[in-house]
Amino acid sequence: MWRDDPEIWAPGYTQAELDEAQAKFDLRFPPDLVELLRERRLVRGYDWRTDEADIRRMLEWPLSGLLFHVEHEVIWWPEWGPRPATQEERAEVVAAVVAAAPRLIPLFAHRFLAADPLEAGNPVFSIHSTDVIYYGHNLTDYIVSEFYPNKPRPYGPVRRVPFWSDLVDWNNLPPE
Numbered sequence: 001m002w003r004d005d006p007e008i009w010a011p012g013y014t015q016a017e018l019d020e021a022q023a024k025f026d027l028r029f030p031p032d033l034v035e036l037l038r039e040r041r042l043v044r045g046y047d048w049r050t051d052e053a054d055i056r057r058m059l060e061w062p063l064s065g066l067l068f069h070v071e072h073e074v075i076w077w078p079e080w081g082p083r084p085a086t087q088e089e090r091a092e093v094v095a096a097v098v099a100a101a102p103r104l105i106p107l108f109a110h111r112f113l114a115a116d117p118l119e120a121g122n123p124v125f126s127i128h129s130t131d132v133i134y135y136g137h138n139l140t141d142y143i144v145s146e147f148y149p150n151k152p153r154p155y156g157p158v159r160r161v162p163f164w165s166d167l168v169d170w171n172n173l174p175p176e
Contacts, residue, residue, distance in 0.1 A: 008147050009040040013048065021048035025055060027105055032120035032139045033113060042147075045108040058106035063098045065129035070094055075130050075170075101163035108146065111135055114161040123158050125168070132167035134158055 013021075018037055022029055025048075029037070041047070046055050069075045070090050076083045080097060084090045102116035107124065114122040124142035126135040136142025137158040144153050158165075 006043070008043060010043050012036075012038045012040045014038075017049055024052070025059065027103060028115055028118055029105065030113070030115065030118055030120055030122055030139075032122075033105065036139065036143075042108055046106050055106055058110070058112075059104075061106075061110060062104060062112070062127050063095060065127065066094050066098065067091055069130045077170075097163065102161050104164070107142070111142065111146065113139060113142075114159075114164060116161070117159075121159055123161060123165075125161075125164055127164075130167065130171070132164060132171055134168055 015038065018029065018034060021027070037048075046058070048055070066075070067090075071087060076090075080093050084093060102114050104112035104125065104127070105115050107113055110127050112125050112127055114125070116122070121138045123134050124136035124139060126133050136145050137156050141153055141155065144151050
């Protein structure tokens with residue numbers, strides 16, 4: 001499906017390497033990501049064999065950005081209850097909200113594939129603090145958008161992902 005462009009693609013992983021990465025980072029890769037990564041991997045993406053520090057940092061990225069905006073009073077949703085008085089209490093609430101949300105798998109820069117549900121077709125999010133958008137309605141759409149901008153995109157419906165899709169919606173609310 002993808003052109004063999006050495007500036008974009010490198011050889012994929014073995015199943016054992018993918019199993020090890022999922023265990024190391026306590027993730028489960030959806031089947032479309034497994035299929036892609038077995039065949040090829042993004043040259044500029046995260047290398048699941050060697051980029052442990054970068055991957056761990058990106059696994060914390062969404063929570064860190066939310067906490068920054070919580071502390072600068074950009075966001076506090078009523079569903080989270082009354083806003084606690086201390087930074088530590090606010091961080092506990094937001095960390096619990098993110099822990100309850102579907103996990104996100106870092107792909108490239110601040111682009112993340114939703115890990116749940118564990119089936120093909122999950123959206124890819126671009127996350128920068130509370131600026132959360134769909135960057136692809138699925139993995140194929142994301143790759144076309146990010147790396148093949150002149151190719152027609154395979155548009156389609158976007159699967160809603162608890163919490164992360166709500167942040168996309170929140171970003172699209174009209175200003176008060």
